[in-house]
Amino acid sequence: MANKLKITLVKSTIGSIPKHRKTVEALGLKRPNKTVEMPDNVAIRGMVDQVRHLVKVEEI
Known part of the structure; x- marks a missing residue:
């Protein structure tokens, strides 16, 4: 496994469930x-x- 992950938000959290918003x-x-x-x-x-x-x- 790699040492680091590069994470990019590609879609808005509008309309997502609250649990997913908090995770993001x-x-x-x-x-x-x-x-x-x-x-x-x-x-x-x-x-x-x-x-x-x-x-x-x-x-x-």
Whole structure:
């Protein structure tokens, strides 16, 4: 596995269920096309998997 994940919000959270909105916010994403680098661990992968329809993930 890679050391870090590059996570980009590609779709707005408008219309999403509140749990998904909070997950996206916890990842540090506030608006579409915003990108963050997070450590590659089980917790982050679980959060990304929950909102996989809203984000794009790259291993770096």
